[in-house]
Amino acid sequence: MTDRLISLRSVEKYYESYHALRGISLDIRSGEFFSLLGPSGCGKTTLLRAIAGFETLSSGELLIDGTDMVGVPANRRPTNMVFQSYAIFPHLSVAENVGFGLRRTSQTQAERMRAVCAALEMVGLEGFGGRAAHAISGGQRQRVALARALILEPKVLLLDEPLSALDKKMREQMQAELRRLQRQVGITFILVTHDQEEALIMSDRIAIMFDGEIAQVDPPATLYHRPASRRVAEFVGMMNFLPAEIKAQDDQGATVDVAGLGQVKLSDDQIIGNGPGAEIGVRPETMSLLSGEAPPDGSRVMSGKVDDRAYYGDMSFYQVAIEGTDQTLTVSMKNVMGGELLNPGAPASVAWDPRALLLFRA
Numbered sequence: 001m002t003d004r005l006i007s008l009r010s011v012e013k014y015y016e017s018y019h020a021l022r023g024i025s026l027d028i029r030s031g032e033f034f035s036l037l038g039p040s041g042c043g044k045t046t047l048l049r050a051i052a053g054f055e056t057l058s059s060g061e062l063l064i065d066g067t068d069m070v071g072v073p074a075n076r077r078p079t080n081m082v083f084q085s086y087a088i089f090p091h092l093s094v095a096e097n098v099g100f101g102l103r104r105t106s107q108t109q110a111e112r113m114r115a116v117c118a119a120l121e122m123v124g125l126e127g128f129g130g131r132a133a134h135a136i137s138g139g140q141r142q143r144v145a146l147a148r149a150l151i152l153e154p155k156v157l158l159l160d161e162p163l164s165a166l167d168k169k170m171r172e173q174m175q176a177e178l179r180r181l182q183r184q185v186g187i188t189f190i191l192v193t194h195d196q197e198e199a200l201i202m203s204d205r206i207a208i209m210f211d212g213e214i215a216q217v218d219p220p221a222t223l224y225h226r227p228a229s230r231r232v233a234e235f236v237g238m239m240n241f242l243p244a245e246i247k248a249q250d251d252q253g254a255t256v257d258v259a260g261l262g263q264v265k266l267s268d269d270q271i272i273g274n275g276p277g278a279e280i281g282v283r284p285e286t287m288s289l290l291s292g293e294a295p296p297d298g299s300r301v302m303s304g305k306v307d308d309r310a311y312y313g314d315m316s317f318y319q320v321a322i323e324g325t326d327q328t329l330t331v332s333m334k335n336v337m338g339g340e341l342l343n344p345g346a347p348a349s350v351a352w353d354p355r356a357l358l359l360f361r362a
């Protein structure tokens with residue numbers, strides 16, 4: 001396993017005067033499930049298309065498996081792309097669609113049929129080969145598009161929001177299947193998505209992009225627990241932010257004063273950035289609402305009042321107004337069968353753990 005199947009160095013892309021990719025340097029490993037995640041317009045599709053060879057770079061380097069790809073057309077690259085629209089030919093059968101890319105190879109008809117059957121089996125469509133491509137569901141069309149890309153045995157499969165047209169249940173099922181398929185075939189998958197949950201579920205590593213730049217590249221749990229900036233923390237999952245005042249800071253950590261929480265000591269690894277500003281970040285699930293029980297060990301308690309509640313079945317998200325401040329915190333709680341939900345207006349004690357806080361200095 002090479003550590004750098006794809007290497008991008010100082011990649012820039014201009015669409016006339018619009019600067020779409022700004023100094024992108026990135027290594028993607030062989031056999032990993034890698035996602036490009038970011039808000040609409042951040043440049044992730046442009047980057048994926050540049051790797052595929054559908055966009056030229058304005059400057060910078062792109063190597064795949066050690067070979068310079070600049071000037072190499074898309075059909076000569078060891079990549080294959082699955083588009084959002086699937087691009088299935090409706091007048092052909094499922095098998096003809098899947099075998100389409102093999103038509104110019106020197107394989108015999110029987111060899112092609114064997115490859116088509118194997119690819120259909122891989123995506124769970126065995127027995128569907130003879131069906132007209134217009135007579136299958138959206139989820140099945142997605143599988144046909146995958147089989148058609150995989151049959152060419154690319155080193156890298158590029159996926160541009162492949163699940164966005166599917167309904168929620170189907171999307172969840174396909175997320176699991178794509179992950180299983182990637183492990184089974186062992187090739188590198190690069191997924192473009194603006195859905196952070198999808199990226200967290202599927203990826204070995206994720207690159208977060210904002211405004212044509214990469215903000216952070218890390219495994220999902222690192223992104224979530226150790227975001228490199230407030231912007232990443234805000235984009236991945238939900239986080240409360242509270243203004244803080246630094247009372248003391250040295251290389252061991254900092255003591256901060258936070259409205260509603262009082263004075264808190266934080267260790268150095270809870271501090272992100274070194275700018276003049278200071279804000280505390282706390283995830284909703286690291287706090288809990290107490291209904292009479294003792295707070296968990298090491299935690300502190302503040303009083304408030306429930307402002308609002310959103311019920312999600314397994315979880316409830318409470319907006320809690322913190323006493324003596326104008327701050328409202330979002331606290332999430334698991335719903336338990338027979339457990340009582342707090343209604344708006346109810347007094348609420350919030351337990352919070354100083355070890356779960358992050359201090360953003362920007």
Ligand code: ATP
Binds near residue numbers: 020038042044045
């Ligand atoms: P989305 O999730 O909405 O697809 P994205 O992150 O994939 O967004 P890109 O499609 O890469 O974003 O586009 C990045 C920026 O470049 C956008 O502002 C877009 O308008 C611009 N852009 C993309 N293609 C072109 C083009 N062919 N000509 C001019 N500008 C373009």
